[in-house]
Amino acid sequence: MSDTVTKTLDLKGLACPMPIAKTAQAIRDLQPGDLIEALATDPGSVPDFNAWCTNTGNELVEQTEEAGVFRFLIRKA
């Protein structure tokens, strides 16, 4: 299992449901265990990424916020 980020998604400025939809589109190309980093500015993405990970089985490894940008580090199930 690698600790390097395979893919970074810039979802800044996008509103619901695009941050999740684009993450779901992008994660299809990755291998199980790969890390994907998603950067979003929609405050609704915080509960949404948590709910999405719980529902899909992908692991939300880390969740941080810096200057209004939410960063989600997700490991593909």
Added chain:
Amino acid sequence: MTTDTAEAKTTDDLGELTAALHAHEAESAKHKKLVILAWSGDLDKIWPTFILATTGAAMGMQTTIFFTFWGLFPLVKNDVRVTGDNWMQKMMSVMNRGGTDHLGLSKMNFAGAGPAMMKKLAEEHHVASPQELLEVARDLGVTLIPCQMTMDLLGLTREDLIDGLAEPAGATTALAEAQEAVTLFI
């Protein structure tokens, strides 16, 4: 009760719990389906329909939208003007132009000024348009089924509608798909 039987009982309980958990998981998996019956062609109803369908597919739900009555008009190609065979169907398409670019609001439509303002607000807030959502929905594998009966009733042919749709079907197909699914009528 001896220690042995107590232990055996704990193991039994654990087995039962595990079985119950697996049954629950299987039950949850059965509900990982979303079926939306899209009846309205209003911009402010088809928009959440596409938002929910896109999200459902993104969450790994097997997602289907069944388009019926006014809900069919958003599927008309944007460059198709008049549809229908007879004057009634033609008049309906003139009064109620199809295509994602020509949808009205269910309230505060103001002869098209309302939708124009809504689209401007959406752009300012970076909300994806129904057309963008429709494209993402299709990419994520959402099944889009037009209702055959209402297509005939309203005079819409397969050629009037956009590409990438499933074969037109009836209420039975919609309800068969809706078995053990989360269903919404919008």
